[in-house]
Amino acid sequence: MTRPDCSVLVISRGCAERLRRAVESVLGQSLRNLEVIVVDPAGDARATVAELAEEDPRVRHHRPPGDGDPRAQRDDGLDVARAPYVMFLESGDELSPHACKSLLLEIERTGADFVTGAVRRVAEGERRGPLWHPRLFTPQRVVADVRDEPEALFDCLATNKIYSRDFLERSRMRFRDGARHEDPLWAIQAYCLARRYGVVPWVVYHRRVSREGGPGSGGRDHLSGLERRIAAARLADGFLAASGRAGLRAAADFRFLRQDLRPYLGDLPGRPAEWVLGLARVAVPYLDRIRPAAIARLPRMERVCVRLLRSHRLEEAVEAARCFDGELPPRHVSYAGGRPYWGGEPGDPELDLTELGLLDRPFAQAPLRHDCEVLGLGGTTLALRVRTYDPARVLPAGPVTAELRVAARPGDPLRHRFELEPAGEGRFTARVEVDLGLVPYGGRGPDRTDEPRIVIARGGRENAAPLRPALPARLTAEVGGPGRRRTVRVIAGSTLKVGWRRAGLARMPEAAAGRARRAGAAISLHVPDRLVYALAARLPMRRDLAVFDAAGRYDGDPRAIYEEARRHGLPLKAVWVHDGSARGFPGDAEVVRRRSRRHLVAMARARYWVADHGLPPLFAKRRGNRYLRTGYGQDLEPALLEPRAGEKPAARWDALLAPSAGLERAFAPLHEHTGEILRTGSPRNDELVRWDEPGRQETAAAALRALEIPAGRRVLLYAPAGRDDARGRRARPDLDLDRLAAALGGEWIVVLRPHPSGRHAIPPRLRGFVRDGMGLRLNDLILASDALLTDRSPLTRDYAVTGRPILLHAAGRERRPDDGDLVPGPVLETADEVVAALGDLDRVRAEYAERYAAFQRAWCERETGYAAKAVVDAFFADVPRRG
Known part of the structure; x- marks a missing residue:
């Protein structure tokens, strides 16, 4: 009989379905020369194993003699295993398809005593789950002594590893010498006794976990699982002392606290x-x-x-x-x-x-806590007892005016004012009664659930925090009149929630439609967007109509062009496009929701389109229509500027804005644009070029006030663009902000402005050092900042027009040998390097002065501060001027 390359030992836990799933994951391995040994101490898996063995002779059933001591089951499997390398697999868990082959190749290549690989935790009933301690398994490496990286003790599983039989016999490792909760003890022994071990970053093991607790824990309803963990930890302490590795005791203790006790x-x-x-x-x-x-x-x-x-x-x-x-x-x-x-x-x-x-923390982020007790729901009136805690002592000692805000539709809350009365140092209390029947409700659209918040204002700033119920509760009431009835639910869980469920008219569509017809109301019918656009395009073009689109915001080049056109007094009828909120748009323009009928009709009839992104093919151009393509993703890597496969957006462009020769060379050929090119600079950057004018200084001061930046602090604008991962998701910022806070907290404030698709939650402990910049215009943040830290985001070029220091963070990516002639500042890999650079910006300025100047010549040479005027003069040349 051919000796297998690897023996995989599977412990039966009494569930045939889970056992079959585990064994089939082994039989499906790309490594074919292996054996599967099912250790079945109770003998109740014999039928299942017989079926599997009939399907594949590599499966063997082993029922050990004796009393079935659970600590000895893996040892019994080891005694009958025939391969020079062994792995363990729990019933219900699964190996990745190439786990055995990849680990076998690695252990043979390195001569390690064992090799460990990454683990994915998958909840029962799910297909995917998060990685388990992913940083333990990167980078791929061979380690001679675990004392060089004691955090490896967090890899406390026996099952995600391949072991040399020679190592196990030489070290005399056995499970029966351990405790019921055996894996952590076994793993600690393996790490300490190995002459060398290997680590690979790819996933080799899929660990199934119940939604209530981890496998083998017995659940946390009973404390027997914790007792077993403590027993294993005591044995591990004894092993470390006896083996001369007592220096690892603190690392083992920390592992116990975080992995075993923390849940x-x-x-x-x-x-x-x-x-x-x-x-x-x-x-x-x-x-x-x-x-x-x-x-x-x-x-x-x-x-x-x-x-x-x-x-x-x-x-x-x-x-x-x-x-x-x-x-x-x-x-x-x-x-x-x-x-x-x-x-x-x-x-x-x-x-x-x-x-x-x-x-x-700034007042808007101050740690106010509002506990509440739900007293009852009388009719539509909700009664609450609110207890507010102010651990930072930001509220005055006397009564405090607060608002309870409840919304049934976005942006239109009921605002109920009440007084918080002092109840001790840093404590306040109030009885609040709010009529939920007064909450504005549109009556259409989906059911809604809101998380009411208590809002306290001070100095023009608001602190909003949810209510935290002391006890769970569910209350229901009916609100509204005939035909407008709805059910409101008050749910007291981790936070207080109020939900509205449509009733009456919303639940009787046929009757409602009949009443609407009898009342002469218009009935909305679904008409495809293409048909709406095609029909509107048959109407006469409005030669004074201009549609401005800045990706749903009032910002960027379209904003600068629009404001310059208004200063010129051009008689244009302006339409702005939003993506859900019309807040912040100019009052003298019509504001429409994207893909609404008003938007489609405006696009069909407009003479001018001004957009900072590619418009969808739906918007076919009419004769006489003019389309200006303005700012775009100005990343330093030209590949990111390429159009999508099969798209020819430039065929509709009448004019392309090219703020620099470098961008013109990179962008226009990629899109095969042969039309007019406006070589004017970026209109949005005019205010950055003229940053030292009094009006810009006031803009910067207003931004500092809005962010509550203390006087005397310097501002670092941190704008990570991130990188899309393999699944198309935007990566989160990976800079160690805790390290920056510890080193720079007394001098600097970080304003975090990530890519819009990768918004990053700021941990509460850092909210005194890090501000969320998503609520302010990017140009306002640039004007308010003293330096930029980014990972080559499109912002780099815009920021360079100010002449202020630029630092580039390149964690996880190798330095490129030609970075020097492409970037305007140092390429930094660690938080310590960032700290050092910020600590001596004068040195950075001097050292990178020539590279900064070369960068400006390449990407900013057309920035004069008057680009908007040049664009308006060129693109709207045929619009009559007033006066």
Whole structure:
């Protein structure tokens, strides 16, 4: 019989379907010379294994003798395995199709004792899931000693690895010598005893997890799973001490706190008092042995929770667990020496909350918390008891005016004003009664659910936060009159929600249509967009009509051109296109929703189109129509400027804006544009070129006020464009903002402005150092900033017209040897390099002065500050001027 290259040991857990799924994932491997050993201590998988073996003779059934000790099942499989390399597979889990072959090739190539690969966690019933600790498995490498990278202990599975049989026999590793929760102990032993081990970044193992808890945990309803984890951790501590690797104890302790204990701590808010008491009884004796260095590495609120648990302040420990995600601030905070502490007795360093940044946040992000108790729903009147907590002491000591805002349709909330009365230091209370029947409701469209918010205003700025119910509740009422009836539901969960469900007219379409016909109302019929456009194009063209489209915003080159046309007094009827909100558009123009009938008719009848992006093929040009294509994605990599396959957008362009010779050479040939080219610079950059004019200075000051930037702080505009991943999603910013905050927090403020498709949530702990710039115009942010940090976003060229420092962040990408003649500043890979550059910007300016000038010559030489006037004069030359 041919000896297999790899033996895969599968433990039967009594479920035939899960066992079959696991075994079939092995039989489907690209490595064909392998065997599957199903270890079946109870003997109840014999029939399933027999069916599998009949289908494929590589499957073997093994029922070990004895009492079926669960710690010995894998050992029993090892005793009968015939291959020089072995893997373990849990019933229900699956191997990736090339897992065995790729791991076998790697362990043979490197001579490692074992090789570990990435894991994907997949919930039961799902097909995909997130990667498990992905940073542990990158980059691909061989490691001689785990002490060089102790974080590897977080890879606590036995199943995502291939092992050399020689290694297992040499090290005498056995599961029966361990605990019930065997994998972490086994993994620690393997990492410590291996002479070298390999790591690969590709996914080799798909680990099925229940929605309630991890496999083998017994669920978290019972604490026996935690008891097994603690028993295994104690054995691991003993092994580290006996093997001379006690230096890894802090790393092992940290792994226990984050992997084993953390899920139980997160459960505290939803558990009964007896469960909380049981958790303390099980966990505290072992927590008292944990190295302080491990506890010090925990996130602050987990550290607080552990401290409270060890001090048997169990109700406070439950409350601390509610704050783990950082969005919910603590209720009770006291101060000593200007530092905030949990509870009413300041001074304990374990309860120091300074790193949460409670005191540094702008008012709009201040950590206000509004707990509520739902008192009842009488008719349509909702009664609430609100308790507001102000741990940062941003509210005045007296009564505070607040608004409860509830909306049944976007942008049109009911605003109910009330007074918050003082109830102690940093605490307020109020009884609120709001009539939900008064909430504006359109009566059409889908059912809606809203999360009411309490809004407090100060100095022209608003702080809005949701209500947090103390107890769950569900209440229902009917609102509205005959034919307009709807059901309103009040749901008290993690936050308070109010939902509206259509009734009456909305639920009786036939009767409603009949009433509408009898009333003479128009009945809306669906007509395809192409037909609407074609019919409107038969109407006479309006020679004074211009449609402006800046990707749904009032911004960019179209805005600058529009405002210049207004200054010229051109008699144009202007139509602006929005993508959902008409807020912020000029009052002297018509504003239409994209793809609405008004939009289609305007496009069909307009003489002029001005757009900063390619218009869809739906909009066929009429004779006499003129289309100006303005700004576009000005990335430094020309490949990103290419049109989509099969598209010829330039065939409709009458004029193309080319702000620089470099962009003209890169863009026009790609689109085969042979028409007029306006070599004027970018109209949107006029205000940036003339940044030192008084009006621009006031614009910058207004932006600083809106962002609540303290006086004396410098502003770093961080504008990551990101890169699309393999699935087409925009990557999140990967700069270590915590590192920047620690090094630069006293001097700089970061304004984060990512690509619109990759919006990045700012962690609460960083909201004193990082501001969200998505609500302001990009040009206003540029004018307010002192330097730019980006990863080669299209913004680089626009920013260069100001002459201010530009830093490029290139994490995860290799430096290119020709970067020097393409970029206007240093290419930085780590947060420490960014810190060093910002700490000496004068040096950066001097060192990169020639490259910056060369960059400006290549991309900004046509920027004069008067591009909008030149464009208006050229494109609207046939429009009569007034006066």
